[in-house]
Amino acid sequence: MSERWLPQTEHEHAVMRVLTSIRAVSDAMERMHSGMKGDMDMNASDVAALRLLIIRERQGRSVSPRDIARHLRISTASTTKLLDRLVDSGHVQRRPHPSDGRGRVVVLTEDARNAFFRVFGDRLRAMRTVALDYDEAELGVVARFLDDLCGAMDPED
Amino acid sequence: MSERWLPQTEHEHAVMRVLTSIRAVSDAMERMHSGMKGDMDMNASDVAALRLLIIRERQGRSVSPRDIARHLRISTASTTKLLDRLVDSGHVQRRPHPSDGRGRVVVLTEDARNAFFRVFGDRLRAMRTVALDYDEAELGVVARFLDDLCGAMDPED
């Protein structure tokens, strides 16, 4: 996770260990998501878009094609094609934006929700099982750390 | 991070918050890596391969094309092309494997190390700065949690 900086103190070693672990988790996530190629009939970006939709839906926030382009860091043209795929496969629908005539709102179908949790259910359960072994105080520390980290590495989202 | 499971107790809420935060960090990482398209003249896989090489080098372990294929979950054919790109751009070299006549050992050039830390240096410093605000005990909890999580979601690596 770093070179050119060699941890000296015990504290610095602990910092490095955490950053290494973060890297490992993130890589595992990435592999898990791109591994969906096989399990689901879609590629990594399509799944990432689906995840965005699921999260935003739970937050009660709507998602536009633009949002997807920004979140995935792909062009709006690529997003159009991505949405074409998801519409063709019956996972999402395009609706007109209620107040902006140019925009669209992308909504999940019930099929998409089912498919998503059929594939990710096991992993999510496994992750939840790990987390349940930690008490509230510990989980609080972990969550606070992760949120701080997120803020530091990416002002968006 | 999940639906179909609604947290009831405070403890379960804490679990969900942590999993949501993990997701956010992982997404931020993914965006950071795929955002390298612009900053560096390479794509996400190439950067991921570079990261693997940097980490393994620090551990004193050598890396074969096969290792890269396995880590990135791509075919050996794609790995050959990936290495062609990295060789052409002067980031790595292919060396014969000392004991296995079929194999190769992929080694970083000094240019690659410099380029990598030029691009990632700021982010790594920012992440380190966040981590330094936590004491050793807290970092220990976080690292342990992340390692557990990693083990649960991916038996490899």
Add this chain to the structure above:
DNA sequence: TCAGATTGCTAGCTAAACTAGCAATACCTC
């Protein structure tokens, strides 16, 4: 010693990103 597995490569194909440019709509300044 030899049959089968493994490694890394080439060739050819496909999928999913990209850029450029467009019409429709929204926003901002006068």
Add this chain to the structure above:
DNA sequence: GAGGTATTGCTAGTTTAGCTAGCAATCTGA
């Protein structure tokens, strides 16, 4: 309001980076 500028989502055509199939060289184990 009116006119210029920005934004949204789309199409068309191109490029990139993955894939499968199959090969020669090498290793391994019965």
